[in-house]
Amino acid sequence: MNDFLFYLLTGLCIGAIYALIALGYTLVYGIIKLINFAHGEFYMLGAYAGYGIYIMLPPNIPVWLSIPIILITSGIAGALIAVITETVAYKPIRKSSRLAALLTAIGVSFLLQNAAAFINNASPLQYNTSKLGSIGEISQHALGNTGIKVIQFHFIWLSALLTLILWLIVKYTNFGRAMRAVSQDADAAALMGINIDSVIRKTFALGGFMAGVAGSLIAFQSIITPIMGFMPGLKAFIAAVIGGIGSIPGAFLGGFIIGIVENIVVWFGVPSGYKDIASFTVLIIALIIRPQGILGKKIKEKV
Amino acid sequence: MSWIELESVFSIIGIYAILAVSLNMICGVTGLLQLGHAGFFAIGAYAAGLVSIYFTIPELGFLNLFIGIAAAMLSAGIVALALGIPCLRLRGDYLAIATLGFGEIVRLCLVNITFPGGKMFEDERIGGSLGISFTEFPEDIWAKFPDYSAKYATLPVIAIALIITYIILRNIKMSSIGRALMCIREDEIAASSMGINVAKFKILSFVISAAFGGLAGALFFHNELAISPGSFTLLCSIEILLMVVLGGMGSLSGSILGAIILGFIPTLFSYIGLGEYKQIFYALMLILLIRVTPNGLFGMNELPKILSRRNQNNA
Numbered sequence: 100m101n102d103f104l105f106y107l108l109t110g111l112c113i114g115a116i117y118a119l120i121a122l123g124y125t126l127v128y129g130i131i132k133l134i135n136f137a138h139g140e141f142y143m144l145g146a147y148a149g150y151g152i153y154i155m156l157p158p159n160i161p162v163w164l165s166i167p168i169i170l171i172t173s174g175i176a177g178a179l180i181a182v183i184t185e186t187v188a189y190k191p192i193r194k195s196s197r198l199a200a201l202l203t204a205i206g207v208s209f210l211l212q213n214a215a216a217f218i219n220n221a222s223p224l225q226y227n228t229s230k231l232g233s234i235g236e237i238s239q240h241a242l243g244n245t246g247i248k249v250i251q252f253h254f255i256w257l258s259a260l261l262t263l264i265l266w267l268i269v270k271y272t273n274f275g276r277a278m279r280a281v282s283q284d285a286d287a288a289a290l291m292g293i294n295i296d297s298v299i300r301k302t303f304a305l306g307g308f309m310a311g312v313a314g315s316l317i318a319f320q321s322i323i324t325p326i327m328g329f330m331p332g333l334k335a336f337i338a339a340v341i342g343g344i345g346s347i348p349g350a351f352l353g354g355f356i357i358g359i360v361e362n363i364v365v366w367f368g369v370p371s372g373y374k375d376i377a378s379f380t381v382l383i384i385a386l387i388i389r390p391q392g393i394l395g396k397k398i399k400e401k402v
Numbered sequence: 403m404s405w406i407e408l409e410s411v412f413s414i415i416g417i418y419a420i421l422a423v424s425l426n427m428i429c430g431v432t433g434l435l436q437l438g439h440a441g442f443f444a445i446g447a448y449a450a451g452l453v454s455i456y457f458t459i460p461e462l463g464f465l466n467l468f469i470g471i472a473a474a475m476l477s478a479g480i481v482a483l484a485l486g487i488p489c490l491r492l493r494g495d496y497l498a499i500a501t502l503g504f505g506e507i508v509r510l511c512l513v514n515i516t517f518p519g520g521k522m523f524e525d526e527r528i529g530g531s532l533g534i535s536f537t538e539f540p541e542d543i544w545a546k547f548p549d550y551s552a553k554y555a556t557l558p559v560i561a562i563a564l565i566i567t568y569i570i571l572r573n574i575k576m577s578s579i580g581r582a583l584m585c586i587r588e589d590e591i592a593a594s595s596m597g598i599n600v601a602k603f604k605i606l607s608f609v610i611s612a613a614f615g616g617l618a619g620a621l622f623f624h625n626e627l628a629i630s631p632g633s634f635t636l637l638c639s640i641e642i643l644l645m646v647v648l649g650g651m652g653s654l655s656g657s658i659l660g661a662i663i664l665g666f667i668p669t670l671f672s673y674i675g676l677g678e679y680k681q682i683f684y685a686l687m688l689i690l691l692i693r694v695t696p697n698g699l700f701g702m703n704e705l706p707k708i709l710s711r712r713n714q715n716n717a
Contacts, residue, residue: 132495134495134498188689191693192692192693192696195692195696197494197495198435199692201495201498202643202644202647202688202692203688203689203692203693205640205688206685206688206689206692207685207689209637209681209684209688210689213685214682216681333502333506336499337499337503370514372510372514373510373511375506376506376507376510376511379503379504379506379507380503382499382500383488383489383500383503386489386492386496386499386500387489387492390491390492390496
């Protein structure tokens with residue numbers, strides 16, 4: 100297997116994770132115009148919750164049952180934390196300035212990070228992959244040793260499936276219609292009898308669910324630490340901006356673009372220490388060329 | 403707490419006050435959200451550090467500090483110009499994210515780049531994640547290069563630098579440039595229809611703010627004599643912004659007050675033995691502060707005005 104394919108596949112796998120996190124960013128920004136910096140923390144706490152349920156499961160439980168239980172638990176945990184954060188921290192400052200909201204979000208992010216440091220005294224946790232059966236192993240393919248774990252390939256279709264479900268919810272259900280109405284004009288939506296608070300809460304829950312699932316997915320291939328949410332959170336936000344913030348297919352696309360770009364640059368000979376710089380550079384270039392994002396709509400400014 | 407400890411706490415507060423005042427120029431006065439001020443701080447610190455390794459002239463003694471400061475302000479200003487021309491077209495949140503990206507790029511570059519050692523460290527490479535440090539080297543290097551390792555930026559020097567920074571930036575704020583900047587903050591379209599060259603003034607304030615951020619970096623290097631990329635994280639940018647918000651967006655004297663208050667809290671926590679909860683309380687305070695005083699302690703006013711208003715109320 101050649102190097103190019105390896106970096107491309109690694110990029111696709113991690114891109115799927117970024118896409119899942121980016122969905123939450125895009126939903127929340129679309130509806131209350133808030134960059135939810137704490138979103139990476141929902142991802143991190145989701146990973147912890149997944150690990151928590153994993154140690155409580157009986158040891159002889161089959162893999163096809165244990166993994167869905169872990170994923171759903173972490174998704175629900177992410178959703179719960181997102182809803183609590185929204186109610187306690189964001190709701191009271193919804194009417195004040197954008198800066199106040201942004202700083203509150205940063206504060207919540209640091210608060211959750213430091214609170215998580217009390218779990219297991221901030222030392223990293225890791226799944227015992229031997230208990231998870233074949234999915235923790237390196238996948239062998241017709242092309243040879245891929246160097247990629249089996250579970251990582253599952254990221255891609257899981258991410259696509261969740262995005263599709265989310266897109267269908269937003270497009271075809273009454274709740275989705277209410278969500279789009281609130282994001283277009285909150286006051287008008289309220290006059291039409293939409294309960295704005297409930298719509299915003301549910302939006303946070305959806306975003307938190309996606310982030311939680313993403314967190315426990317990534318935990319199958321790497322360690323769980325209190326700061327694991329920070330960088331992926333930033334990169335997923337970049338993904339959401341590049342794809343066009345507020346657009347679900349855009350976030351999905353952006354996630355894969357960021358994942359592939361940051362791995363392909365290594366193949367081009369950039370030292371892997373500079374990997375993280377690649378995504379920030381892409382962000383600045385993308386903002387300059389097309390500030391509204393690939394699939395975003397341009398908003399005209401009126402006097 | 404000993405005097406030496408207290409002096410180092412005050413020095414750091416002074417440096418952060420310079421950072422907060424300079425950030426206020428772009429965030430408060432011009433109204434552009436900047437989340438990457440630590441990037442300019444880092445550029446200034448590294449510029450001063452490298453200049454002092456390569457070009458220290460022993461005969462000049464204390465004046466070497468000024469060479470470092472000039473290099474720091476110049477390099478931070480040039481980087482700001484290069485970044486500002488494309489990025490300042492962005493608005494609001496997008497500018498915030500682009501500058502956040504810039505700050506992280508600077509930090510990650512510094513983690514990865516190593517510099518040649520100059521005549522002091524000879525064949526050794528310096529920089530990388532360990533940064534530039536004079537304090538970890540054995541006595542004989544110190545003895546050979548006494549002027550390299552002298553701590554030029556003592557507390558009085560920092561205090562004078564802070565006062566000069568405050569006077570310069572306050573005069574800019576009160577001048578016609580400052581009025582143009584505040585006009586841009588209130589309404590860009592109205593400003594441009596009044597004949598203000600919005601792009602030019604935005605870049606001007608960005609460069610001024612970055613240059614004084616660089617000044618703080620130079621002082622930081624000459625105070626600590628050891629810098630590493632770990633000091634210039636996103637958290638650092640946010641701490642500076644928090645000082646600005648606490649003091650009041652647009653109030654330069656408020657930023658100094660904000661820096662003093664927030665600079666003392668970590669020391670206070672370590673002093674009463676709650677050091678490990680420091681971060682949590684910091685985060686909680688950030689959330690509560692914004693809820694309680696969204697406009698900061700001074701609002702948009704400077705100190706003399708606030709004092710005179712109080713006198714009026716008393717009379």
